[in-house]
Amino acid sequence: MHEVGSLCSLQCETDISPEVAEVEGLAALFAYRIAVEGMSNVRRHSQARRVLLRLRRVGSSLQDSLCDDGTGRADSSSRRGFGLEGIAERARLLGGWARLRRLKAGGSILHFRLPLEEP
Numbered sequence: 001m002h003e004v005g006s007l008c009s010l011q012c013e014t015d016i017s018p019e020v021a022e023v024e025g026l027a028a029l030f031a032y033r034i035a036v037e038g039m040s041n042v043r044r045h046s047q048a049r050r051v052l053l054r055l056r057r058v059g060s061s062l063q064d065s066l067c068d069d070g071t072g073r074a075d076s077s078s079r080r081g082f083g084l085e086g087i088a089e090r091a092r093l094l095g096g097w098a099r100l101r102r103l104k105a106g107g108s109i110l111h112f113r114l115p116l117e118e119p
Helices: 018-022 025-046 082-093
Strands: 002-007 010-016 050-058 061-068 097-102 108-115
Touching: 010 025, 018 050, 025 050, 025 061, 025 082, 025 108, 082 097, 082 108
Parallel strands: 010 050
Antiparallel strands: 002 010, 050 061, 061 108, 097 108
């Protein structure tokens, strides 16, 4: 894991597998945009102190998680904003998915999967 730095007193860490560097095209662009929007949501809404971004290439897909230790609204029953809708829509456009859920221990986790082969 690598510490990326501090963002408004938010400690950011990454755990990105090396083979992700080979990913190109829309999957790479959408993974980047989803991660940026997810980090922005954590900063704005979660009151988190730490956030961890994990990205893996598994077979013919990218699988990602963005996990924070915050207290903000994160369960799927709460009203979704445009940021979460944009995340879900980007994933759907490639035939993938994105899910946000609250963790029992506190915080939330955003999981998403993007196929590497464009539909």
